[in-house]
Amino acid sequence: MIALPxxxxxxxxxxxxxxxxxxxxxxxxxFQRLDLEGGAVGLGEREIGVLRLGRWKARLAELDLGPPVIxxxxxxxxxxxxALEGAAIDEVRAAYAKIGxxxxxxxxxxxxxxxxxxxxxxxxxxxxxTGDSELWLTFEGWDGSIEQTSLPLADASPSTVAWLAGRxxx
Amino acid sequence: MAHAxxxxxxxxVAHSWLGLPIWGFLFFVCLTGSIATISQEIMWxxxxxxxxxxxxxxxRPLGYDEVMARIAEQRPGARxxxxxxxxxxxxxxxxxxATPDGETRTFFVNPYDGTIQGxxxxxxxxxxxxxxxxxLLTPFDGGYAIGWYAVSALSIPLMGSLVTGIVVHKKFxxxxxxxxxxxxxxxxxxxxxxxxLVAVWSIPFIAIMxxxxxxxxxxxxLYANAVTVxxxxxxxxxxxxxxxxxxxxxxxxxPSIDAAxxxxxxxxxxxxxxxxxxxxxxYGHVTVYGRGAYPLIFEEAKVNPYSNEVAQSRMVSDRTALxxxxxxxxxxxxxxxxxxxxxxxxxLFGVLLTGLVFSGMMIWAKRTAGxxxxxxxxxxxxxxxxxxxx
Amino acid sequence: xxxxxxxxxxxxxxxxxxxLADYPFCLCRxxxxxxxxxxxxxxxxxxxxxxxxxxxxDGTTLSRMRFGADSTLSFKPPTGGYYVLFxxxxxxxxxxxxxxxx
Numbered sequence: 001m002i003a004l005p006x007x008x009x010x011x012x013x014x015x016x017x018x019x020x021x022x023x024x025x026x027x028x029x030x031f032q033r034l035d036l037e038g039g040a041v042g043l044g045e046r047e048i049g050v051l052r053l054g055r056w057k058a059r060l061a062e063l064d065l066g067p068p069v070i071x072x073x074x075x076x077x078x079x080x081x082x083a084l085e086g087a088a089i090d091e092v093r094a095a096y097a098k099i100g101x102x103x104x105x106x107x108x109x110x111x112x113x114x115x116x117x118x119x120x121x122x123x124x125x126x127x128x129x130t131g132d133s134e135l136w137l138t139f140e141g142w143d144g145s146i147e148q149t150s151l152p153l154a155d156a157s158p159s160t161v162a163w164l165a166g167r168x169x170x
Numbered sequence: 171m172a173h174a175x176x177x178x179x180x181x182x183v184a185h186s187w188l189g190l191p192i193w194g195f196l197f198f199v200c201l202t203g204s205i206a207t208i209s210q211e212i213m214w215x216x217x218x219x220x221x222x223x224x225x226x227x228x229x230r231p232l233g234y235d236e237v238m239a240r241i242a243e244q245r246p247g248a249r250x251x252x253x254x255x256x257x258x259x260x261x262x263x264x265x266x267x268a269t270p271d272g273e274t275r276t277f278f279v280n281p282y283d284g285t286i287q288g289x290x291x292x293x294x295x296x297x298x299x300x301x302x303x304x305x306l307l308t309p310f311d312g313g314y315a316i317g318w319y320a321v322s323a324l325s326i327p328l329m330g331s332l333v334t335g336i337v338v339h340k341k342f343x344x345x346x347x348x349x350x351x352x353x354x355x356x357x358x359x360x361x362x363x364x365x366x367l368v369a370v371w372s373i374p375f376i377a378i379m380x381x382x383x384x385x386x387x388x389x390x391x392l393y394a395n396a397v398t399v400x401x402x403x404x405x406x407x408x409x410x411x412x413x414x415x416x417x418x419x420x421x422x423x424x425p426s427i428d429a430a431x432x433x434x435x436x437x438x439x440x441x442x443x444x445x446x447x448x449x450x451x452x453y454g455h456v457t458v459y460g461r462g463a464y465p466l467i468f469e470e471a472k473v474n475p476y477s478n479e480v481a482q483s484r485m486v487s488d489r490t491a492l493x494x495x496x497x498x499x500x501x502x503x504x505x506x507x508x509x510x511x512x513x514x515x516x517x518l519f520g521v522l523l524t525g526l527v528f529s530g531m532m533i534w535a536k537r538t539a540g541x542x543x544x545x546x547x548x549x550x551x552x553x554x555x556x557x558x559x560x
Numbered sequence: 561x562x563x564x565x566x567x568x569x570x571x572x573x574x575x576x577x578x579x580l581a582d583y584p585f586c587l588c589r590x591x592x593x594x595x596x597x598x599x600x601x602x603x604x605x606x607x608x609x610x611x612x613x614x615x616x617x618d619g620t621t622l623s624r625m626r627f628g629a630d631s632t633l634s635f636k637p638p639t640g641g642y643y644v645l646f647x648x649x650x651x652x653x654x655x656x657x658x659x660x661x662x
Binding site for chain 1: 198247249251267268269270271272273274275290294301302306307308309310311312317396399413415416418421422450451453454466470
């Protein structure tokens with residue numbers, strides 16, 4: 001079917017309006033993403049809870065509720081955010097996260113990057129991980145001391161567990 | 171399909187209608203691109219906080235560490251993410267810092283006294299117009315945004331229109347020698363002359379825009395396939411053993427931006443810092459980008475914040491010829507490498523190109539609408555309305 | 561999230577943070593009686609200079625190698641229990657379990 005132009009002016013307007021629809025459709029997501037990355041909406045879309053590692057305290061969140069993002073050959077990556085609290089702000093030199101228990105400090109996993117108030121790490125999600133797999137957090141102090149804790153992946157990121165299970169079924 | 175004599179015409183008209191979004195799209199991209207060229211200057215005009223006024227005639231800019239100390243006085247606990255030193259001295263420093271509430275804020279800071287003159291609100295005009303022009307606000311998830319591909323793919327029709335335009339008007343160069351703008355021969359002749367004149371003077375600009383945009387398309391495709399122009403060294407991090415141990419009662423070490431820049435300048439005296447990134451972790455470096463003798467290329471140096479030694483640098487001389495070409499594409503596209511005058515030249519030609527696209531769109535639209543009307547009229551005359559072609 | 565230089569620059573100059581970052585990978589497979597590993601980063605960087613270690617289950621390092629420009633290394637697997645450690649520095653390391661090497 002050929003749509004007949006109703007009038008020269010009107011359809012010209014429609015052409016321009018049509019093109020404007022594309023970015024308008026993406027605009028809410030764009031601003032949402034900026035708020036998420038800038039911390040305007042809090043630590044992340046889903047707060048996981050408060051972690052205690054020895055004398056240190058921190059809050060952990062999923063940056064977004066979505067499933068992991070595939071980063072080329074590195075495979076699926078899930079981003080977590082961390083806020084060091086109290087004494088940990090000045091005492092913790094580095095924080096790491098890994099799915100599965102690290103065998104040494106050298107393989108503690110992804111390094112949280114950013115200011116102590118809000119730092120992010122993209123954690124590799126192994127294809128074999130399930131809800132029973134553990135997310136291990138390793139904190140390393142400026143004095144060289146090391147503290148660790150872990151929580152089930154089902155608590156840390158239900159969306160990652162569901163997504164990995166869906167991939168295995170296929 | 172051969173049964174109706176008008177079926178080929180029908181297909182031609184349908185095909186023409188399919189081309190419709192391209193023109194509207196190209197128009198939109200040219201318009202937003204023109205605005206993006208001078209977005210920084212627009213902000214300067216609109217928001218006094220983005221200007222850098224010296225408090226007195228003999229005032230000298232503070233060092234970066236001193237600026238950060240002043241910011242810490244005004245916003246206790248603020249931690250630097252990155253700092254932009256605009257090329258033009260009339261612009262305030264743009265400092266992105268994390269505040270203890272966990273938010274990332276952008277401050278406009280007077281370089282002479284370290285005063286936070288203003289704060290970027292939730293709407294960043296400059297970033298928005300660039301995102302609108304460059305990738306239609308589509309998200310970057312594990313690769314370049316889909317909009318990046320869509321926009322940069324416009325380089326193909328743009329380059330095509332340039333080449334076909336030159337082929338159609340083979341003797342275009344004559345217009346440089348003898349510009350022709352007939353005012354007394356009626357409106358059609360006048361607009362035709364004006365269109366050709368503007369087009370001919372825009373040839374170099376259109377060539378630059380389409381070539382650089384085509385590179386952006388290639389760049390994204392290469393990235394998606396993990397292909398790099400030259401082998402890229404692994405990301406640089408400080409070894410765990412090289413970070414100092416600090417007793418619990420002592421404050422952790424704080425990086426000095428001034429010391430980092432001094433270390434770079436000791437090796438590369440004409441290095442001018444333009445953009446500074448604070449270490450992202452205890453194992454990260456102070457990264458400074460700047461321009462050296464060759465203004466098109468951003469040079470980069472990473473400095474160990476504990477030893478203040480340059481750990482890695484990528485200067486103009488470190489690049490291969492191919493890298494020099496590919497890395498010149500972006501500054502050539504945006505025209506931000508020579509000062510305000512060049513930005514205004516880019517803006518002027520951007521507006522001219524937007525106008526060219528608009529007039530092209532109008533010519534095309536009239537023609538297609540006319541062809542459509544003629545087609546429908548002919549079908550009506552010939553008999554009952556046929557089934558639409560599949 | 562450590563951004564690659566080019567990507568960092570894009571982010572800097574465009575004023576946004578495209579979520580592009582470097583994530584390490586190390587893919588190992590059996591080839592005859594050796595294990596061949598190819599490593600790199602999601603942004604296309606090579607693994608040149610990064611370490612690959614074969615570590616026994618008790619934590620002792622059995623062998624330590626460095627990747628060259630081709631980002632590929634091969635080694636003979638030990639007889640006892642072990643794992644492979646890819647190490648390009650803090651946050652850029654991976655453990656490869658022999659069960660995942662086919």
